[in-house]
């Protein structure tokens with residue numbers, strides 16, 4: 001199958017690789033029909049994420065069709081259209097039961113202290129091959145895969161894989177409410193474990209796509225003076 005494969009910083013190739021196989025009864029194989037490029041992927045391109053193993057398939061945001069199911073995965077059927085969550089979680093440990101899926105004790109093959117396991121990441125995150133491929137193996141699929149209703153398009157569902165929840169979580173942390181205006185810094189991303197630039201988000205008077213370097217550290221930013229692009233944040 002074709003996949004987008006990391007070889008080195010700046011050396012990302014589309015190439016033929018072996019198809020993934022079920023390795024565990026909790027796995028599923030998903031035939032990817034749409035995937036996204038995340039800001040996190042740019043770390044691999046630029047070499048700013050340490051520990052990447054050559055040969056790792058990149059990306060962690062995708063929608064697809066269930067191709068094959070492990071014997072423990074009973075909440076889906078082959079042929080279901082699904083969205084894949086960007087991080088991997090078992091659904092059973094104390095953190096997962098409390099809703100802290102990114103802190104899962106069981107998903108990371110490097111152990112419970114190793115941190116979040118996610119698709120297409122470095123050695124310390126698995127490594128687990130990513131989703132920019134024709135097929136992907138999804139560990140703990142009964143937790144990390146969600147069936148897409150017919151009324152939701154592939155493109156809409158793809159946003160829920162990582163991009164929209166990241167923005168929503170950042171807005172929630174920054175206490176942004178509908179009708180308010182705020183600034184967003186594209187570099188400070190919650191899916192990297194970093195918080196958005198909170199003072200800037202609270203003090204500015206437009207939702208703006210701004211470069212992090214434009215925002216003063218420590219607040220009182222007025223993003224409308226720096227904005228490269230502006231977007232209303234309504235819903």
Ligand SMILES: [Zn+2]
Nearest residue numbers: 038040162191
């Ligand atoms: Zn992402």
Ligand SMILES: [Zn+2]
Nearest residue numbers: 090093096104
């Ligand atoms: Zn867990």
